[in-house]
Amino acid sequence: MNLPGEVVIKEVGPRDGLQNEKLLVPTEHKISWINQLSSTGLTYIEFSAFVSPKWIPALADAAAVAKGIDHVQGVTYAALVPNQRGLERALEASVDEVSVFLSASETHNRKNINKSIDETFQVLADVASGAKTAGKTVRGYVSTVFGCPFEGNIKLEEVIRVIESLLEIGISEVSLGDTIGVANPRQVAETLDVLLKRYPSESLALHFHDTGGMALANILVALEMGIKTFDASVGGLGGCPYAPGAAGNVATDDLINMLHAMDIHTGVDAPKLISSARFIQEKLGKKLTSRKLQACQT
Amino acid sequence: MNLPGEVVIKEVGPRDGLQNEKLLVPTEHKISWINQLSSTGLTYIEFSAFVSPKWIPALADAAAVAKGIDHVQGVTYAALVPNQRGLERALEASVDEVSVFLSASETHNRKNINKSIDETFQVLADVASGAKTAGKTVRGYVSTVFGCPFEGNIKLEEVIRVIESLLEIGISEVSLGDTIGVANPRQVAETLDVLLKRYPSESLALHFHDTGGMALANILVALEMGIKTFDASVGGLGGCPYAPGAAGNVATDDLINMLHAMDIHTGVDAPKLISSARFIQEKLGKKLTSRKLQACQT
Numbered sequence: 001m002n003l004p005g006e007v008v009i010k011e012v013g014p015r016d017g018l019q020n021e022k023l024l025v026p027t028e029h030k031i032s033w034i035n036q037l038s039s040t041g042l043t044y045i046e047f048s049a050f051v052s053p054k055w056i057p058a059l060a061d062a063a064a065v066a067k068g069i070d071h072v073q074g075v076t077y078a079a080l081v082p083n084q085r086g087l088e089r090a091l092e093a094s095v096d097e098v099s100v101f102l103s104a105s106e107t108h109n110r111k112n113i114n115k116s117i118d119e120t121f122q123v124l125a126d127v128a129s130g131a132k133t134a135g136k137t138v139r140g141y142v143s144t145v146f147g148c149p150f151e152g153n154i155k156l157e158e159v160i161r162v163i164e165s166l167l168e169i170g171i172s173e174v175s176l177g178d179t180i181g182v183a184n185p186r187q188v189a190e191t192l193d194v195l196l197k198r199y200p201s202e203s204l205a206l207h208f209h210d211t212g213g214m215a216l217a218n219i220l221v222a223l224e225m226g227i228k229t230f231d232a233s234v235g236g237l238g239g240c241p242y243a244p245g246a247a248g249n250v251a252t253d254d255l256i257n258m259l260h261a262m263d264i265h266t267g268v269d270a271p272k273l274i275s276s277a278r279f280i281q282e283k284l285g286k287k288l289t290s291r292k293l294q295a296c297q298t
Numbered sequence: 299m300n301l302p303g304e305v306v307i308k309e310v311g312p313r314d315g316l317q318n319e320k321l322l323v324p325t326e327h328k329i330s331w332i333n334q335l336s337s338t339g340l341t342y343i344e345f346s347a348f349v350s351p352k353w354i355p356a357l358a359d360a361a362a363v364a365k366g367i368d369h370v371q372g373v374t375y376a377a378l379v380p381n382q383r384g385l386e387r388a389l390e391a392s393v394d395e396v397s398v399f400l401s402a403s404e405t406h407n408r409k410n411i412n413k414s415i416d417e418t419f420q421v422l423a424d425v426a427s428g429a430k431t432a433g434k435t436v437r438g439y440v441s442t443v444f445g446c447p448f449e450g451n452i453k454l455e456e457v458i459r460v461i462e463s464l465l466e467i468g469i470s471e472v473s474l475g476d477t478i479g480v481a482n483p484r485q486v487a488e489t490l491d492v493l494l495k496r497y498p499s500e501s502l503a504l505h506f507h508d509t510g511g512m513a514l515a516n517i518l519v520a521l522e523m524g525i526k527t528f529d530a531s532v533g534g535l536g537g538c539p540y541a542p543g544a545a546g547n548v549a550t551d552d553l554i555n556m557l558h559a560m561d562i563h564t565g566v567d568a569p570k571l572i573s574s575a576r577f578i579q580e581k582l583g584k585k586l587t588s589r590k591l592q593a594c595q596t
Contacts, residue, residue, distance in 0.1 A: 001483070001484055001487050001519075003484065181593075182559075184556055184559035184560050185299070185518050185556070185560065186299055186301065186559075186560040186561070187559070187560075189299050210589065211589065211593045212552065212555050212556065212559075212589055212590060212593070213511070213514055213549070213552040213555075213556075213588070213589030213590070214514055214552075214555075214556050214559075216511055216512055216514065216515045217514045217515040217517075217518045217556065219515075220483050220515045220518065220519070221299075221518070247589065247592070247593060251511070254510065254511040254512075257510050257511075257512075258482055258483070258510065258511075258512050258515065261480075261482035261484075261485070261510075261512075262482050262483065262484040262485075263484070289592070290511070291508065291509065291510055291511030291545065292510060292511070294545070294587070295479075295509045295510070295545060
């Protein structure tokens with residue numbers, strides 16, 4: 001097997017995970033949790049989103065979280081930003097990196113952002129420009145790359161069009177999202193086969209949800225094809241409010257378990273990570289879905 | 299990707315799944331469930347085990363189940379048999395195929411069977427001989443191929459020794475079990491790389507438990523290397539009484555979801571299979587772990 005020696009995991013639980021929870025986790029618990037995550041060896045934590053509290057009430061305290069957490073050397077603290085107002089708040093809060101987002105599906109983009117893809121780009125271009133002027137790197141999420149709850153299959157040329165536009169506005173890394181967890185290994189191989197002829201593997205990350213349980217199989221394929229950056233969420237937290245039935249992100253704990261078993265270095269301490277998963281599980285008062293967490297509980 | 303056009307799934311839920319449940323499912327519900335499984339397009343169902351009720355009380359009604367179920371043309375109804383007494387009962391019940399079992403780990407074998415591996419072989423040789431005299435094929439399970447809860451890693455030469463002995467006594471297919479769900483894709487690739495130089499792929503099946511969530515990734519690797527037969531359990535039922543913390547088998551519903559998404563034919567009707575998973579879930583009164591089942595419930 002052609003596997004890399006090292007992989008970067010971008011922890012998105014505090015943002016992508018919590019944004020879907022009905023229960024509002026108190027700010028002090030979020031801070032405590034993110035500090036635990038910072039101590040696991042993770043080098044990237046998307047800690048919140050500077051979006052309107054009307055859209056995502058669960059993340060209304062982004063500024064207070066940014067202020068309260070320890071900013072550990074060597075860890076990038078990123079936040080999602082939808083527009084200029086969000087960027088201003090993110091810069092005030094001294095984030096290390098800004099993430100922008102849009103969908104490869106016109107319908108999903110409209111449901112999620114209330115704009116067409118082209119209209120969204122005009123906003124994102126300003127955000128990216130402003131962030132870079134302030135000395136920040138910008139990451140771009142593309143949703144529904146492998147399937148849309150409204151449109152079904154998304155043509156690869158649509159995905160390429162969105163990636164091109166993101167790279168043009170100076171995005172440093174594009175994270176390709178399987179928002180509803182329908183990607184299969186053959187599809188991942190076929191998609192990457194096309195994309196990696198156009199873009200260097202360092203410019204792409206993969207972001208799998210685990211609705212069908214195929215996330216680790218998909219990651220395996222991507223690893224073999226040269227992708228070395230993956231988004232994940234402790235305990236398998238997450239979902240999508242505009243994608244009914246979708247499960248959470250691939251669980252960071254399951255991902256590092258597979259990677260470490262294959263002698264792939266992540267720098268993450270597995271027992272500390274499981275502790276942090278248990279912590280947020282207890283605060284949410286519900287069983288999270290990661291296999292590793294379930295196995296430890298029996 | 300080098301994937302086969304067709305895969306055979308051997309449904310082991312009624313045996314490997316139910317044997318670990320504390321709740322005794324009434325015989326009539328088992329019969330109803332197995333009849334539902336027979337109507338899904340599955341071609342192989344291991345419906346019970348003819349073991350002492352003292353060992354596995356949950357399967358004490360094997361003979362009544364064999365008598366009660368519809369024997370659908372084109373479906374092989376198999377049962378696990380540990381010894382001569384079990385074989386007699388299985389033959390009386392007109393099973394289509396007999397399964398025997400032992401472990402690649404001396405310690406696990408002693409805990410599970412109360413005999414050494416060599417002593418077990420003497421018993422299995424008689425069972426295989428008797429079954430073949432009665433015109434039945436014999437399948438062989440090897441447990442703990444990818445790791446043992448007591449011994450840790452099992453040397454591949456130990457696995458080969460057990461496979462050799464099974465083939466010598468006329469076993470038609472050897473099912474390699476990841477009893478505690480610790481196999482990783484690299485290990486599966488390395489193991490099959492050695493074994494497939496010695497044995498034709500048709501003589502091997504793989505049997506993954508999903509403790510670490512890696513079962514589908516492991517199956518993907520095995521598919522690419524030429525394996526076309528996999529054991530699975532509806533809803534992800536299962537576990538191992540002598541392997542603490544182990545999860546159930548890979549879920550048949552998740553497996554066919556991945557295979558069908560990759561255009562690999564199984565002959566199984568997905569909605570009917572999900573219905574049968576819901577049926578047994580309701581009878582057991584607890585949430586089963588398959589991703590597909592969980593996604594359908596939300």
